[in-house]
Amino acid sequence: MNRHRFADSAALHAAAAQRIAALAAASIAARGAFHIALSGGNTPRGLHAQLATLADIDWPAWHIWFGDERCVPPDHPDSNYHMARETLLDRVPIPAAHIHPMIPNAQITPPEAARAYARQLREQAPQHHARPALDLILLGLGPDGHTASLFPGTSILDDREHDVAEVYVARLSAWRVSLTYPVIENARDVLFLVDGSGKADILHRLEHGPAEGATPLPVERLKPRAGYEWYIAEPAPPPPAP
Numbered sequence: 001m002n003r004h005r006f007a008d009s010a011a012l013h014a015a016a017a018q019r020i021a022a023l024a025a026a027s028i029a030a031r032g033a034f035h036i037a038l039s040g041g042n043t044p045r046g047l048h049a050q051l052a053t054l055a056d057i058d059w060p061a062w063h064i065w066f067g068d069e070r071c072v073p074p075d076h077p078d079s080n081y082h083m084a085r086e087t088l089l090d091r092v093p094i095p096a097a098h099i100h101p102m103i104p105n106a107q108i109t110p111p112e113a114a115r116a117y118a119r120q121l122r123e124q125a126p127q128h129h130a131r132p133a134l135d136l137i138l139l140g141l142g143p144d145g146h147t148a149s150l151f152p153g154t155s156i157l158d159d160r161e162h163d164v165a166e167v168y169v170a171r172l173s174a175w176r177v178s179l180t181y182p183v184i185e186n187a188r189d190v191l192f193l194v195d196g197s198g199k200a201d202i203l204h205r206l207e208h209g210p211a212e213g214a215t216p217l218p219v220e221r222l223k224p225r226a227g228y229e230w231y232i233a234e235p236a237p238p239p240p241a242p
C-alpha cells in the first residue's frame, strides 16, 4: 500500500490538495485536460477548501465527475454534488460544461441517471481499453469497507458489465448511483482519502490483511491498474495509561 499518514485532517487535506494539483498539472501538460472524479461524504469538504485556495491551477482544463451520488435532488444537503458546489465548484472557474453531476435534476430516476452518466462518460471522458479512463478518482472509505457506493452485500459488487450502476443500499434505505469496479480500476490514478476517526479497525485490516476465510470487503476487491495511494489522517494513539 502506497500510504501517507498525517497527524490530523488539516495536514491530510493540505497534502492531498498538493498531490492532486501535481497530478492535474501533469495530466494537462500531457493531454490538455484533467478528468477527476470527486468522492462524497464529509472528508472531501476540507480537501475542497484547500484546493480552492491553490494558486496557478488551470481550472478551465479540469473536468469534474463524481464517483457516486445519493439519489436526492442536486440542491439537497445530502447531495455530493451540492457539497462539491458549496466547497469548491462555486469558488473556482471551471466551465459549467465541464461539471458532470450524476443526479442533474429532481425528476431523474436511479436507473435513468446511471444510464445517462454512462453515456456521458463514453462521450466526454478519455477511454482506455474501451472503458472510460479518468485521470484521477478520489475515494473515501467507510468503516464497513465500502468505497464510493460499493457497499457490502449489494448487487453492484458483481456488475462488471456496466460503467455506472444504480444500487439500493438496504442498510441506508436509500438508492445510490456509483461508478462500478471496471471504471474505478481503469483510472490512471486512484487516491483514497481517509480521515481515520472511527476507521482504525478497517485500516488495520487493510494493512494486515483479512482473517483467514473472511469475505473480502468491497474495498479489498478493488484492483486499480495503477495501484492506489492512501492519504490517511490518523489521530495519535492515546498516551499510555500512567
Ligand SMILES: O=C(O)[C@H](O)[C@@H](O)[C@H](O)[C@H](O)COP(=O)(O)O
Residues within 6 Å of the ligand: 039, 040, 041, 042, 043, 044, 067, 068, 069, 070, 080, 139, 140, 141, 142, 146, 147, 148, 149, 195
Ligand atoms: O457518498 C458517500 O458517502 C461516499 O461516496 C462514501 O463512499 C464516503 O466516501 C465514505 O462513506 C466515507 O465518508 P467520510 O469521508 O464522510 O467518512
